[in-house]
Amino acid sequence: MSSENTPFAIKFLRTFCPSQLLEEIEGDLYQKYLNDEKLIGARRAKRRMLWSTLQYLRPGIILRHKKRKPIPQLAMLSNYFRIALRVMMRNKGFSMINIFGLALGLTGALLLGLWIQKEFSYDQFHADKERIYKAFNRNTIEGQLQCWDNTPRVLAPTLATDYSFVESTVSYSDYKAAYLFTVGDTKLMMNSGAFTDDKFFSIFSFPLVKGNPTKVFENPASLVLTESFARELFGDKEAFGETVTVGESGNSFPLTVTGIVKDLPSNTEIHFDYLIPFKFLESLEGKDTNWGNNSVSTYVKLRTGVSVDMVNSEIADIAKKHSKEDNTTEVFLYPLTKMRLYSRFENGVPAGGRIEIMRIMGILGGCLIAIACVNFINLSTARAQKRSKEVGIRKVTGAGRGSLIFQFICESILVALGAAILSLLAAYIALPMFSEMVRQPLSIDFQDLNFWAAILAIVVVIGILAGSYPAFYLSAFNPVKVLKGGEITSSGRNILRNLLVVFQFGFVVMLIFSVVVVTQQIEYVQNRDVGYSKDNLIYQFLTGDLEKNYAAYKTDLMQSGVVESVTKTSSPVTENWSSTWAINWHGKDPQSKIDMLRFYIDDNISKTAGLRIVQGRDLDLNKYPTDSTAALLNESAVAAMGFKTPIGETIEDSGLKWHVVGVIKDFVLTSPFQKVKPMVILGPKGWFTVVHIRLNPNKPVQESLDKIAELFSKHNPAYPFDYVFVDQAYARKFADVKSTLTITGVFSSIAIAIACLGLLGLSTYLIESKVKEIGVRKVLGGSVLSIVRLLTVHSLKPIFWAILIFSPQAWFAMHWWLESFQYRISISPFVFLISAVAIVGIALLTTVLQTYRAGQANTVKSLRSE
Amino acid sequence: MGKEYLGEFEELVLTLVAALKEDAYGAAIAQELETRIKRESNLSAIHVTLYRLEDKGYIKSSFGGSTNERGGRRKRIYTITNAGMAMLKAMKESRVELWKLVPQLKLIVG
Numbered sequence: 001m002s003s004e005n006t007p008f009a010i011k012f013l014r015t016f017c018p019s020q021l022l023e024e025i026e027g028d029l030y031q032k033y034l035n036d037e038k039l040i041g042a043r044r045a046k047r048r049m050l051w052s053t054l055q056y057l058r059p060g061i062i063l064r065h066k067k068r069k070p071i072p073q074l075a076m077l078s079n080y081f082r083i084a085l086r087v088m089m090r091n092k093g094f095s096m097i098n099i100f101g102l103a104l105g106l107t108g109a110l111l112l113g114l115w116i117q118k119e120f121s122y123d124q125f126h127a128d129k130e131r132i133y134k135a136f137n138r139n140t141i142e143g144q145l146q147c148w149d150n151t152p153r154v155l156a157p158t159l160a161t162d163y164s165f166v167e168s169t170v171s172y173s174d175y176k177a178a179y180l181f182t183v184g185d186t187k188l189m190m191n192s193g194a195f196t197d198d199k200f201f202s203i204f205s206f207p208l209v210k211g212n213p214t215k216v217f218e219n220p221a222s223l224v225l226t227e228s229f230a231r232e233l234f235g236d237k238e239a240f241g242e243t244v245t246v247g248e249s250g251n252s253f254p255l256t257v258t259g260i261v262k263d264l265p266s267n268t269e270i271h272f273d274y275l276i277p278f279k280f281l282e283s284l285e286g287k288d289t290n291w292g293n294n295s296v297s298t299y300v301k302l303r304t305g306v307s308v309d310m311v312n313s314e315i316a317d318i319a320k321k322h323s324k325e326d327n328t329t330e331v332f333l334y335p336l337t338k339m340r341l342y343s344r345f346e347n348g349v350p351a352g353g354r355i356e357i358m359r360i361m362g363i364l365g366g367c368l369i370a371i372a373c374v375n376f377i378n379l380s381t382a383r384a385q386k387r388s389k390e391v392g393i394r395k396v397t398g399a400g401r402g403s404l405i406f407q408f409i410c411e412s413i414l415v416a417l418g419a420a421i422l423s424l425l426a427a428y429i430a431l432p433m434f435s436e437m438v439r440q441p442l443s444i445d446f447q448d449l450n451f452w453a454a455i456l457a458i459v460v461v462i463g464i465l466a467g468s469y470p471a472f473y474l475s476a477f478n479p480v481k482v483l484k485g486g487e488i489t490s491s492g493r494n495i496l497r498n499l500l501v502v503f504q505f506g507f508v509v510m511l512i513f514s515v516v517v518v519t520q521q522i523e524y525v526q527n528r529d530v531g532y533s534k535d536n537l538i539y540q541f542l543t544g545d546l547e548k549n550y551a552a553y554k555t556d557l558m559q560s561g562v563v564e565s566v567t568k569t570s571s572p573v574t575e576n577w578s579s580t581w582a583i584n585w586h587g588k589d590p591q592s593k594i595d596m597l598r599f600y601i602d603d604n605i606s607k608t609a610g611l612r613i614v615q616g617r618d619l620d621l622n623k624y625p626t627d628s629t630a631a632l633l634n635e636s637a638v639a640a641m642g643f644k645t646p647i648g649e650t651i652e653d654s655g656l657k658w659h660v661v662g663v664i665k666d667f668v669l670t671s672p673f674q675k676v677k678p679m680v681i682l683g684p685k686g687w688f689t690v691v692h693i694r695l696n697p698n699k700p701v702q703e704s705l706d707k708i709a710e711l712f713s714k715h716n717p718a719y720p721f722d723y724v725f726v727d728q729a730y731a732r733k734f735a736d737v738k739s740t741l742t743i744t745g746v747f748s749s750i751a752i753a754i755a756c757l758g759l760l761g762l763s764t765y766l767i768e769s770k771v772k773e774i775g776v777r778k779v780l781g782g783s784v785l786s787i788v789r790l791l792t793v794h795s796l797k798p799i800f801w802a803i804l805i806f807s808p809q810a811w812f813a814m815h816w817w818l819e820s821f822q823y824r825i826s827i828s829p830f831v832f833l834i835s836a837v838a839i840v841g842i843a844l845l846t847t848v849l850q851t852y853r854a855g856q857a858n859t860v861k862s863l864r865s866e
Numbered sequence: 867m868g869k870e871y872l873g874e875f876e877e878l879v880l881t882l883v884a885a886l887k888e889d890a891y892g893a894a895i896a897q898e899l900e901t902r903i904k905r906e907s908n909l910s911a912i913h914v915t916l917y918r919l920e921d922k923g924y925i926k927s928s929f930g931g932s933t934n935e936r937g938g939r940r941k942r943i944y945t946i947t948n949a950g951m952a953m954l955k956a957m958k959e960s961r962v963e964l965w966k967l968v969p970q971l972k973l974i975v976g
Binding site for chain 1: 891892893896897908909910911913914917918929932935936937939940941942
């Protein structure tokens, strides 16, 4: 029998026999076969061999593992953990530093992780999410290819009828207008609803508690409420099928509740408390078929298997095809699932978006864990001497290097586990505060197995990450040397340790630097001259009968003595609701598409808002009846239009001619972080939604408000009295950047705390190992001060390096951040100085007490024992 | 060593490992069992026993040379350890002790 020609029996054996046993068993089987062959002939020998082979099908063979001694490993494992616990208990201080540092870092990372996870979950819950798209417009404006997601109302129906690959479409628009909802005695003003179309609930997966998702909007006079809004309106009574009176500007309509939708999850870009079909709006006002009027969002659900690239090339010219005028705007679809994180476009192509913040947060979280790991690595290697005897004994009694490494990694996993438990607790406690900071509700799902798996994975990864270097280092000790009591030479380790500290503090430098820059930027912008006077100024929406009774209301207000001036406008003075590039003026370049903000007033805006007139005069209907078509320009608009003498010029907007009577100083209408845009303030021939009221500064505010409330209920009895202070509305513009500041502030504090814990540990160790040296120095006449200086300089050296190396990086990072603001500070060298001083100061505070105590210590005690 | 004991077959195999010295491997042990005490045994039983003895620390193994009659496979040569030898001796002594308790009857003839 040749070996090439493997018999069936052997082949069969190979299918189940562990490979490390194969050679021996095969050999023995062959040998027996040859023996048998001689005695009983080939045929019977073969049969006997097969039989013998079959007998190997037994647990003793099949289940035999490659590793021969699994049980002693387990026994050692419990020993490792016992030793680890004892070591931790013996060095309580250092264990605290390790565990608390890691716990701090983990808490930070955990919170950030929850946030990131939340951001990534936006609109991922829709059943057909990969087929849902939002329509975008694309056009060249001011030489730039711009993309925006406000689309014409006609787009949705046109897409649905003209293209077979479209399954369904809806327009969706949450006009911020306030409606009055009346049910019996309950009256609620709500501006948090939206208009949409029939297919809304077949595109999005918002489950209905009551009502048929495909039929809720069959009847135009229908209304869908969220569960909580229905409860607000109806209390515990059944809302479904009931009638709600919805009122707007003096008109009111009975709408039937045809659906109750479960309260929307927080991880969606779509927000509403109620939905009203466009059909209803259009039954009153007619259909908006203007392809140039970009007033709604359009959502599209494609049929399965349709490629969006194909669709985009098909629908690009839809506006051009359908509109009567020349329309160069192209339409394309963008996935709904990318709207949250990837919806910024630059020059017509997607260019990131919120994802950039999320990436930075991810890096921040990683760095927090990393600097906590650095503490662990540094302290374990620095204190290696203490463990060297143990390593020596273990080696002498036969421990292999592998098992030592395993032991030390077990130790670090134990530390990581302790830290993880602490951090779960801390994160749970801090979550409500953190949710407020990031301004969306976050939660930990403790029932989610994936969450626990992730935590476990993090613990193991951190354990290995932080533990492997010390493990390799400690396990490499030569037992002969360490047991003879030799010093461990560790200059190389010192360099590495210092490098790690440099990295740690470098990270802290960057964070402190950014906190300083963000603070300065906020302060700078807050001190910006807004161009109007925010104090004593309120606005209210022209609700109910107020528009009708406005003249009387105004007269009453002016006569009340608590009001200085009243002006009605198209939008609050802190918001821009309207802009256009279609304004024409004398000498306009026909190619020019400068976007102008549009604002309507009746008169006296300079008095009411405190705007400053630079040239000409304010609108005044009493003196100049022709002011109904008068206009004001801001300085930027004058510059943009290129007027030398703007007064007397005429501008044309939406077919109306407006004559310019004055120029106002630029004021901040939109974001105080951006440049003031060109703006036209047009006269009373426009539309109005808001009334601004300047209070008499000599009267107490509450008294004035009471008086106004009285007049308000006289002229608008059906509606609740509501108002907004302009200074508060303005302050809200800082919410975003302030939350950036809080987040960077909090995480800098965490990073500083971790790094300082590490520094504390290292300096404690340094002092411990230099007790004799300090004693000798003192005996030879060294002063306490000189000793403190010596120790401090030693601890602070890596921090100086960190400042030197990482300041430029910090500068670049913050320069990038500042570039998103047009109105910004330039980073002064002073910032470097502030952050450097802050860090050195903190580091000094951390170490100086210990070093001072070390310098003061009694030399007799430290030198007595040898 | 108290509770440690060997089964009858284990004892046989262990004894043969000790006896065969450098020539103790699966097939050889089977051969010896057959020729010396006329005991038919299958190879798998011997192998499993050898592994068990090795786990208990009574024998250790290393690869020996390969021969043509084994299809080029190496032998795994087993050698008895000190613990194994002690065990064997202990067992033998306990047998002898017990044997002494048996009344030394003469062979009753007829």
